Each structure stands twice: as structure tokens, then as C-alpha cells.
Amino acid sequence: MGSLANAFFALLRRDLLLAFRHRGELANPLIFFLMIVTLYPLGVSPDVNLLRQIAPGVIWIAALLAALFSLENLFRTDFDDGSLEQLLLSPQPLPVLAMAKVLAHWLVSGLPMVLLAPLLGLLLAMPAPAITVLVGTLAVGTPLLSLIGAVGVALTVGLRRGGLLLTLLILPLYIPVLIFATSAVSAAAAGLPVAGQLYLLAALLALGATLAPFAIAAALRISLS
Amino acid sequence: MWTFLHKFASPKHFYRIAGKLIPWLGALTVLLMVAGLYLGLFVAPPDYQQGQSYRIMFIHVPSAWMSLFVYVFMAVASAIHLIWNIKLADVMASSSAVLGASFTFLALATGSLWGKPMWGAWWVWDARLTSELILLFLYLGYIALVAAIDDQRAAGRAGGVLILVGVVNIPIIHYSVEWWNTLHQGPTVTKFDKPSIHLSMLMPLLLMAAAFQCFFFTLVLMRARTEVLERERRSAWVDELLKDAG
Numbered sequence: 462m463g464s465l466a467n468a469f470f471a472l473l474r475r476d477l478l479l480a481f482r483h484r485g486e487l488a489n490p491l492i493f494f495l496m497i498v499t500l501y502p503l504g505v506s507p508d509v510n511l512l513r514q515i516a517p518g519v520i521w522i523a524a525l526l527a528a529l530f531s532l533e534n535l536f537r538t539d540f541d542d543g544s545l546e547q548l549l550l551s552p553q554p555l556p557v558l559a560m561a562k563v564l565a566h567w568l569v570s571g572l573p574m575v576l577l578a579p580l581l582g583l584l585l586a587m588p589a590p591a592i593t594v595l596v597g598t599l600a601v602g603t604p605l606l607s608l609i610g611a612v613g614v615a616l617t618v619g620l621r622r623g624g625l626l627l628t629l630l631i632l633p634l635y636i637p638v639l640i641f642a643t644s645a646v647s648a649a650a651a652g653l654p655v656a657g658q659l660y661l662l663a664a665l666l667a668l669g670a671t672l673a674p675f676a677i678a679a680a681l682r683i684s685l686s
Numbered sequence: 687m688w689t690f691l692h693k694f695a696s697p698k699h700f701y702r703i704a705g706k707l708i709p710w711l712g713a714l715t716v717l718l719m720v721a722g723l724y725l726g727l728f729v730a731p732p733d734y735q736q737g738q739s740y741r742i743m744f745i746h747v748p749s750a751w752m753s754l755f756v757y758v759f760m761a762v763a764s765a766i767h768l769i770w771n772i773k774l775a776d777v778m779a780s781s782s783a784v785l786g787a788s789f790t791f792l793a794l795a796t797g798s799l800w801g802k803p804m805w806g807a808w809w810v811w812d813a814r815l816t817s818e819l820i821l822l823f824l825y826l827g828y829i830a831l832v833a834a835i836d837d838q839r840a841a842g843r844a845g846g847v848l849i850l851v852g853v854v855n856i857p858i859i860h861y862s863v864e865w866w867n868t869l870h871q872g873p874t875v876t877k878f879d880k881p882s883i884h885l886s887m888l889m890p891l892l893l894m895a896a897a898f899q900c901f902f903f904t905l906v907l908m909r910a911r912t913e914v915l916e917r918e919r920r921s922a923w924v925d926e927l928l929k930d931a932g
Contacts, residue, residue: 612851616844620834629830630848633823634855637862644866665858676851679768683843 468553469561476565479538490531490570491577497523498581509586516585517595517646518639523581524574524599525635528606529628531570535562535611536618536681545618549685556674559681563604563611563674571603587650594649594659598642601662608666608673609634615680637665695774697914698923704907711907715900722893730886742800744890748898749793753821754856756786756902760828761853764846774910776842777917779849780832781909785902787825794818813864820859824852838917 480487501519502512539545548558578599582592613631617623645658726744733740760779767775797815798808809815828845835841883891918924 612847616831616848617834619840623834626830626834629823630827633820633827633859634851636820637855637858640862640866672854676847680844680847683840683847686840686843 465553465557468551469557472548472558472561473565476562477568480565480569486534487569487573490527491573493530494523494527494574494577495581497526498584502585513586513588513650516582516587517591517643517650519585520578520581520595521598521602521639521643521646524578524603525606525632525639527574528571528603528610529631532566532607532610532614532631533624533627535566535614540618540685545681546685549681555678555681559611559615559677560670560674563607563677566611567604567607571607574603575599587646590652591646591650594655595646597659598645598662601659601666602638602642605638605662605666605669606635608669608677609638612673612676612680615677615684617684618681619684638662641665695772697774697918697921700774701911701914701923701927704911708904708907708911711900711904715897715904718893718897718900722890722897725893726887726890730890731884733887736804739800739803742796744894746793746796746800747891748895749789749796750818751895752898752902753786753790753793753818755899756782756789757821757824757849757853757856760786761849764849767842768846768850773842773917774914776846777910777913778906780842780845781906781913782902783825783829783832783845785905785909787822787829789898789902790818790822790825794822813866816866817860817863820863821856824856828852 498519501515505511505515536545539548549555551558575596578596579592582595587595610627610631613627613634614623616630617627620626641658641662645655645662648655648658722744727741730741732738760782763775763779763782766772767779794815797818801810802808828848831848832841832845835844915924
């Protein structure tokens with residue numbers, strides 16, 4: 462175990478610990494996720510056939526928004542109390558530390574959404590194979606959402622009202638994830654093969670996991686300069 | 687060559703050289719545009735399927751090309767700014783953003799004007815239309831981010847990072863959207879061996895494309911000049927300039 466791995470796990474542990482000290486806030490993105498999905502039958506139609514058809518898009522759009530809103534606080538508290546500056550001053554490479562923060566964020570906000578998804582699938586009358594694929598796409602897709610989103614958060618962390626701006630910056634970049642994921646779920650519902658879309662999502666995740674940490678690090682350095 | 691580049695990159699000399707270039711570029715723009723519009727609107731024959739309405743393509747296609755070109759131009763400028771810390775590159779990138787967004791908007795607007803008689807709808811959720819719309823969102827995001835950051839240096843650098851992230855994403859967005867839905871007619875010019883467009887239509891199109899290029903560079907130099915003046919307002923050479931102007 463080098464000191465780099467030590468730093469990575471120490472930061473991961475600290476962020477997880479901080480998250481569990483504020484248990485109330487942990488549930489907020491999940492409730493948001495659930496509520497957005499609930500609005501669709503009310504706003505569109507409770508017709509089961511229609512719901513089944515729009516379910517992949519509904520759940521994924523709710524996941525995008527929930528990810529976006531939960532991301533807002535990724536660097537906020539650290540920025541306010543100055544520990545983000547300490548991270549920047551640390552001798553460890555910043556991209557690795559950024560990775561630890563993003564991973565911690567995904568574990569407390571992305572992973573619960575993956576686990577909640579089957580319930581939402583049932584609410585929207587999705588067939589069982591489609592629910593399996595939905596969970597799969599969320600498992601591959603939500604880390605990607607955290608990675609891409611973190612770049613935007615890092616760019617806007619120094620701003621007083623970054624929230625809406627963050628949405629403007631990040632949502633266009635989420636579009637490929639949305640397209641591949643919903644297309645996989647729809648294909649699964651229609652009984653078609655889904656491997657292609659899942660591979661593409663995984664490829665995007667590999668690309669994001671290799672490039673995004675550097676962009677996050679560069680953005681953090683700019684925001685705190 | 688290098689000394690020229692360094693000279694050009696200093697705000698003072700840029701201001702002078704750009705001032706000399708602008709009239710020439712502007713004249714070239716007018717020349718090319720008049721020739722392109724004349725050939726396109728009067729000389730080129732009507733299309734055997736689309737009649738006269740295809741002529742909007744002489745505006746639409748160059749705007750669409752420019753919308754992508756400007757983004758790549760901004761990405762290159764931002765990379766130069768972030769890597770070598772050349773301030774002029776940031777001036778170029780930030781001056782281009784509004785122009786790029788305008789070209790994107792123009793491409794969307796002319797496309798929808800053309801789409802109404804051809805497809806029977808102002809807007810369809812076709813792949814290329816959609817990715818053009820997303821490109822517009824990327825431009826607007828950049829403009830909003832740069833406007834939101836008070837410190838000019840930080841704004842330029844943050845915008846640069848955003849543009850570079852965007853340029854990695856553009857091909858991904860483009861192909862994902864393409865895969866998602868396609869109705870738009872395929873490209874007719876990029877097939878270089880045998881373009882499926884007749885020469886009498888290709889000539890005005892290329893002339894218009896060249897005109898749009900010159901138009902962009904004229905405008906970007908004009909915008910960059912004012913931007914340089916504003917950023918360097920406390921420097922000695924701007925003072926001298928003001929004294930000379932009286």
C-alpha cells in the first residue's frame with residue numbers, strides 16, 4: 462500500500478463518514494427520484510400500456526435530474542470550510558483525490574438509485590427482463606453521470622448561484638448516456654438483444670473514468686485560483 | 687515565423703494588425719457573398735424535386751458548417767490558452783462564442799424554414815437537427831459560464847475547460863443522436879470522389895461557404911479588437927492610442 466492508496470481510501474472513508482453523519486440528507490435525492498417518477502402517471506396518463514412504453518425514459522430522466530441535484534453539494538461544503546484548498550495543496554495527485562470524492566458521492570447517491578430502480582419499474586408496469594436491464598444500465602450509467610457532473614460542479618463551485626448554471630452546462634453532456642440507456646431498456650422490453658448498448662455505455666464509462674478526473678482537477682484548480 | 691507569431695500574440699500588435707486586416711477581409715466577404723448569392727439565386731437551376739425552395743441551402747449549409755467550425759476553432763484557441771497561457775487565444779475563444787451560437791441558430795432557423803414546405807413540419811426530431819440543437823445548448827452553456835464568473839482570468843480558463851470537455855463529447859453526442867433517429871438527407875458534398883450535387887449548385891455553395899468563413903473572421907477580429915481594448919484599458923499603449931485619437 463503506497464501513500465497514494467492511503468490518501469485515496471482516507472478521503473473515501475472521510476466522505477462516506479461525513480455522508481452518514483447527515484443521514485437525513487442521504488434520502489433526499491432518492492425521494493426526489495421517486496417523486497419525479499410519480500408525477501408522470503399523474504401528468505400523462507395512468508394507462509398501463511402507455512406507462513410501460515415511456516417507463517425507460519421517465520426513470521432515466523428522473524435519475525439524470527436526481528444525480529444533478531445531488532451533485533451540487535459534491536464540493537460545496539469542502540469549499541466553504543476550506544478543506545478543498547487543503548486537498549489542492551496536498552502532495553498527492555489531485556485527479557486521484559477527485560476520483561475518491563466522486564466514488565464516495567456515487568456510493569451514497571448513485572448506488573441507492575440503482576437499488577431503488579426495480580421498485581419504480583414495477584410502479585410503471587415494466588416487464589421483468591426490462592427491469593433487469595434497467596438496473597444494469599443504471600449501474601453502469603450513474604457512475605458516468607457522477608463523473609461528468611463533477612466536472613461541471615468543479616467549474617461552478619466558486620459561484621454563489623451555480624445550481625441552474627450547472628444544469629445548463631451538464632445536461633447536454635448527459636444526452637448520450639440517456640440515449641444508450643433508454644434504448645437498451647426499450648430493446649429489452651421488446652425482447653431484442655441489448656449487449657450493444659450496454660457495451661457502448663461501458664465504453665463511455667471507461668472513457669469518462671480515464672479523462673474526467675483530469676478535467677475535474679483542472680477545473681478545481683481554476684475555481685480556487 | 688515565431689517572432690511574427692509572438693508579435694501577433696501581443697495585444698498591442700494584434701490590435702494594429704487586426705485593424706489593417708479587417709477592411710480587406712470585409713471586402714472579400716462582400717465580394718464572395720455577392721458572387722455566391724448571384725450564382726445561387728439567379729444562375730443555378732431549380733431543383734428537379736424541391737423546386738426553388740432548395741436555394742435556402744446556400745445559407746443553411748454554410749451556417750451549419752460554420753457552427754461546427756467555430757466550436758473547433760474555440761477548442762483550439764482554448765487549448766492554446768490553457769497550455770501556453772497566451773491571453774490573446776482566450777480573447778479569440780470568448781469573442782467567437784456568440785458568433786458560433788448565432789451560426790447555429792441561423793442553421794436551425796433556415797433549416798426549419800426549409801423543413802416546413804419539404805417535410806411538412808417546422809421541426810422534426812431528426813438526428814442532425816437534434817444534434818445541432820444540442821450544439822446550441824453547448825454554446826449557450828459556455829456563454830453563461832463565462833458571464834457568471836467575475837474574475838476574467840478564471841472565466842477564460844473555466845470556459846476553456848468546458849469547451850475542451852465539449853469537444854470530446856461532440857462526436858459522441860453526434861453519433862448517439864444519429865443512431866437514435868435519422869430522417870435528414872445524407873451529406874451530398876463530402877463524397878469527394880463523385881459529389882451527388884451538380885456543379886452549378888456546388889459552385890455557389892462553396893463560394894457561400896468561403897464567404898461565411900471570411901465573414902466570421904472579419905467579425906471575430908472586430909470583436910477581439912474591442913475586447914483587447916477593454917482588457918488592456920490600463921496599459922500604456924491604449925493610453926497613447928486614446929491621446930492620438932484626441
